Amino acid sequence: xxxxxxxxxxxxxxxxxxxxxxxxxxxxxxxxxxxxxxxxxxxxxxxxxxxxxxxxxxxxxxxxxxxxxxxxxxxxxxxxxxxxxxxxxxxxxxxxxxxxxxxxxxxxxxxxxxxxxxxxxxxxxxxxxxxxxxxxxxxxxxxxxxxxxxxxxxxxxxxxxxxxxxxxxxxxxxxxxxxxxxxxxxxxxxxxxxxxxxxxxxxxxxxxxxxxxxxxxxxxxxxxxxxxxxxxxxxxxxxxxxxxxxxxxxxxxxxxxxxxxxxxxxxxxxxxxxxxxxxxxxxxxxxxxxxxxxxxxxxxxxxxxxxxxxxxxxxxxxxxxxxxxxxxxxxxxxxxxxxxxxxxxxxxxxxxxxxxxx
Amino acid sequence: xxxxxxxxxxxxxxxxxxxxxxxxxxxxxxxxxxxxxxxxxxxxxxxxxxxxxxxxxxxxxxxxxxxxxxxxxxxxxxxxxxxxxxxxxxxxxxxxxxxxxxxxxxxxxxxxxxxxxxxxxxxxxxxxxxxxxxxxxxxxxxxxxxxxxxxxxxxxxxxxxxxxxxxxxxxxxxxxxxxxxxxxxxxxxxxxxxxxxxxxxxxxxxxxxxxxxxxxxxxxxxxxxxxxxxxxxxxxxxxxxxxxxxxxxxxxxxxxxxxxxxxxxxxxxxxxxxxxxxxxxxxxxxxxxxxxxxxxxxxxxxxxxxxxxxxxxxxxxxxxxxxxxxxxxxxxxxxxxxxxxxxxxxxxxxxxxxxxxxxxxxxxxxxxxxxxxxxxxxxxxxxxxxxxxxxxxxxxxxxxxxxxxxxxxxxxxxxxxxxxxxxxxxxxxxxxxxxxxxxxxxxxxxxxxxxxxxxxxxxxxxxxxxxxxxxxxxxxxxxxxxxxxxxxxxxxxxxxxxxxxxxxxxxxxxxxxxxxxxxxxxxxxxxxxxxxxxxxxxxxxxxxxxxxxxxxxxxxxxxxxxxxxxxxxxxxxxxxxxxxxxxxxxxxxxxxxxxxxxxxxxxxxxxxxxxxxxxxxxxxxxxxx
Ligand code: SF4
Numbered sequence: 001x002x003x004x005x006x007x008x009x010x011x012x013x014x015x016x017x018x019x020x021x022x023x024x025x026x027x028x029x030x031x032x033x034x035x036x037x038x039x040x041x042x043x044x045x046x047x048x049x050x051x052x053x054x055x056x057x058x059x060x061x062x063x064x065x066x067x068x069x070x071x072x073x074x075x076x077x078x079x080x081x082x083x084x085x086x087x088x089x090x091x092x093x094x095x096x097x098x099x100x101x102x103x104x105x106x107x108x109x110x111x112x113x114x115x116x117x118x119x120x121x122x123x124x125x126x127x128x129x130x131x132x133x134x135x136x137x138x139x140x141x142x143x144x145x146x147x148x149x150x151x152x153x154x155x156x157x158x159x160x161x162x163x164x165x166x167x168x169x170x171x172x173x174x175x176x177x178x179x180x181x182x183x184x185x186x187x188x189x190x191x192x193x194x195x196x197x198x199x200x201x202x203x204x205x206x207x208x209x210x211x212x213x214x215x216x217x218x219x220x221x222x223x224x225x226x227x228x229x230x231x232x233x234x235x236x237x238x239x240x241x242x243x244x245x246x247x248x249x250x251x252x253x254x255x256x257x258x259x260x261x262x263x264x265x266x267x268x269x270x271x272x273x274x275x276x277x278x279x280x281x282x283x284x285x286x287x288x289x290x291x292x293x294x295x296x297x298x299x300x301x302x303x304x305x306x307x308x309x310x311x312x313x314x315x316x317x318x319x320x321x322x323x324x325x326x327x328x329x330x331x332x333x334x335x336x337x338x339x340x341x342x343x344x345x346x347x348x349x350x351x352x353x354x355x356x357x358x
Numbered sequence: 359x360x361x362x363x364x365x366x367x368x369x370x371x372x373x374x375x376x377x378x379x380x381x382x383x384x385x386x387x388x389x390x391x392x393x394x395x396x397x398x399x400x401x402x403x404x405x406x407x408x409x410x411x412x413x414x415x416x417x418x419x420x421x422x423x424x425x426x427x428x429x430x431x432x433x434x435x436x437x438x439x440x441x442x443x444x445x446x447x448x449x450x451x452x453x454x455x456x457x458x459x460x461x462x463x464x465x466x467x468x469x470x471x472x473x474x475x476x477x478x479x480x481x482x483x484x485x486x487x488x489x490x491x492x493x494x495x496x497x498x499x500x501x502x503x504x505x506x507x508x509x510x511x512x513x514x515x516x517x518x519x520x521x522x523x524x525x526x527x528x529x530x531x532x533x534x535x536x537x538x539x540x541x542x543x544x545x546x547x548x549x550x551x552x553x554x555x556x557x558x559x560x561x562x563x564x565x566x567x568x569x570x571x572x573x574x575x576x577x578x579x580x581x582x583x584x585x586x587x588x589x590x591x592x593x594x595x596x597x598x599x600x601x602x603x604x605x606x607x608x609x610x611x612x613x614x615x616x617x618x619x620x621x622x623x624x625x626x627x628x629x630x631x632x633x634x635x636x637x638x639x640x641x642x643x644x645x646x647x648x649x650x651x652x653x654x655x656x657x658x659x660x661x662x663x664x665x666x667x668x669x670x671x672x673x674x675x676x677x678x679x680x681x682x683x684x685x686x687x688x689x690x691x692x693x694x695x696x697x698x699x700x701x702x703x704x705x706x707x708x709x710x711x712x713x714x715x716x717x718x719x720x721x722x723x724x725x726x727x728x729x730x731x732x733x734x735x736x737x738x739x740x741x742x743x744x745x746x747x748x749x750x751x752x753x754x755x756x757x758x759x760x761x762x763x764x765x766x767x768x769x770x771x772x773x774x775x776x777x778x779x780x781x782x783x784x785x786x787x788x789x790x791x792x793x794x795x796x797x798x799x800x801x802x803x804x805x806x807x808x809x810x811x812x813x814x815x816x817x818x819x820x821x822x823x824x825x826x827x828x829x830x831x832x833x834x835x836x837x838x839x840x841x842x843x844x845x846x847x848x849x850x851x852x853x854x855x856x857x858x859x860x861x862x863x864x865x866x867x868x869x870x871x872x873x874x875x876x877x878x879x880x881x882x883x884x885x886x887x888x889x890x891x892x893x894x895x896x897x898x899x900x901x902x903x904x905x906x907x908x909x910x911x912x913x914x915x916x917x918x919x920x921x922x923x924x925x926x927x928x929x930x931x932x933x934x935x936x937x938x939x940x941x942x943x944x945x946x947x948x949x950x951x952x953x954x955x956x957x958x959x960x961x962x963x964x965x966x967x968x969x970x971x972x973x974x975x976x977x978x979x980x981x982x983x
Contacts, residue, residue: 032842059824060827061791061821061822061823061826061827062822063821066659076829076831077831077842081827082827082828082829084662084829084831085829085830085832085833086658086831086832087681087685090651092652093648093651093652093653093655093656093659094655094656094658094659095659096647096659097620097655097656097658097659097660097667098659098662098821100643100645100656100660101616101618101643101659101660101663102660102663102664102822105663122648123648123652123655126647126648126652332638333638333639333641333642336638336639337641341639343640343641345607345608345611345640345778346777346778348604348607349776349777351594351595351596351775353390353394353594353595354592354593354594355393355394355396356592356593357396357585357588357589357592357593357774358590
């Protein structure tokens, strides 16, 4: 008898889904009052997650949300699924234990830039390299909200915050490059102000087998309002943001009048209006291309002198299949059972050598 | 000269040599043969602190001590009767452990100029040649040379030949103690199944050692140690580590739960990880985490999902796990934390033993954070103790700290192992699914995760169970609903509730027994953990001398057995020997108002029986502040 069947003995028999949506988004909202500051970006993320859940076709009782500490970490309390609000930075480790022992569950990690990139950075990179089949939603607001406004590991250099009255001198993390460096298999970005895109990205995260790292630009209206305004504001978004689609050329601008072209490994912004370049000349997005995904993740820092600013990419930068840790653990157990036979406790207790006392 | 045959009641042999001399193997093979001959025994290996300390130096010495006899043997022995030294460094490191008049078997090749230098002997003359060893019975044998000569026709290389020399020692001791060679020969054949040449060479040298004893005249005596009167049954030899591994697998088996073990390597706990990772065919999940915090966190995650979640470490790692253990206290999930204690504080002395983490286990977390504590008392007892730790965790939905130590983990003794059918069942009930949860079906039927039973234990409501969707977390929670609450009265109630829940365990553990002695006597020696063997032996001997002294050994340290206070109040003097600066003694004073007095040793080594007897005699009658 495998571990899974052992556990499932205790579980009720599950009906097979018939493809229709069994739930509405309301079914995923718990009876708790939501207590974020009015206008916080977290509200819309919660709403999009609640809207997406019915679409992923997983029974409510098989979904678990696990968070660490921070404003975002309250999230599980508002979802009517199983949930754990754990300790600072450790949600990836808790989720690893849960998913390894319960591969039947859909596990979602809710974390923030402080939680996952500072105190829990170790667990964050380990999760990605192991490729545990869980979804990680990184609410990035570039600030510590819950502790009332200190700079975070994603705050830009020079940020003036409560703990950096003279400006931050910390060089910030680039979460997507970090994820690429940790050999993440699914690296994506979305923003709180684009609900439709966020829903798509949440679904893609669910569909991906392995750790899905979805960074969500989230506005902290109280301590860091407008941090992502360039990308979220309808006026500036067309020129500052670029939406990625697999197999499609990299186009942006109000009327898709601009594109990105690769000169060797050097990206450059080109105009499609002056007749110099056409769509065929542009970089075609390939989610399976690691080098190019890394280049895209580097559309982040301010440009070097003489170079043009690249638009910030949103969408799936990188998505590939690689064996998942949780599955490999189970495979190893199955292989051991196959090879040695199901363990007999009496043999183990007896050990290799015994003697009789009469 | 004829060889005399003497009968001995007990003997302690210490094998010491360079890490590369194979002393651990020699010791354990002698142990196996001794066990098969029916002696009672205890062993204790000691390894160098450095992985590859330079050969020939004192830090590079590895030793193995075996105490065996025809009587009850409960310690690896205070002083040894026979000391085998493969080189000068081994002598230097171990001479203080040899009893006066003891036998030294010295490998003379290990005492050349180079070895003397490496061992930092200041004199030019070998200690074998000056009269510094006059109080001992020194037997000099050129073991290296004889081994080489014996294998002169062997096709093996120089190094492989040299490596056989420990078998010569083993053969020689087998002759000295009238032991058969057969089980060792069988072992060697099996171990080197695919390397016939090596097996044959080792067996040849083993026999050479035996014949050397028979034919040379350096030894005037042979010894016989008769069978001990152990309880009838089938026995095996077991280390504390192996007993812990077996106890965990058994607890998972008896609770019908998967075992999830999250751990991070640390001396001396890593061997549990090694042991469990071999048991995958029992469905055991082992996870070598990125750090101590991830290790305990993963176990909490697994426990949330319905597994027996276990993590292990030693003191420094337990400190790192503190916050997560507090989370498990709040979540009221079962969690077993193994602390294989070592000498602290900080990194301390990783390879040396100590019992100094009791206060850490009791109080070492933020806030009021009560957990249960269980401590094994001997290598074989690790089995039952860790089984009990799992039982309490699962049946009471609480973290349980298992406090073993390096001395227990590495030591070994014969074990009359149980059969599966004799193991107790561990009662685990997951909360069953509900069909009509939710406000739309009436608030009354809402699932309440923090409703308790008579023992104040909440239900284990695992994901995947319909209608039980709920949230838990580290924030203070409202009674019954588990919702976040900052209500002052609720907080006080919950703090007291978690403590009461821990205290209720006292109704589900055995009453404290007196190990040896009488109720309401003059003096009682109260111990916990690995001091058991020394205390039991010391008390036994003191009682034979006519003293009114009893022995109580506490396995359940939190909560204490419910009769402990009354029991202890029946003695005039309560003495508490510990390998620390006084921790149980403080608990007995503060929790039970017992006027207890400590006997403390903090040298990274267990109590010797003689020193303990002396301390007990000193302690009796002395005033208790
Ligand atoms: S402090 Fe900022 S991030 Fe936190 S809830 Fe308020 S607005 Fe949201």
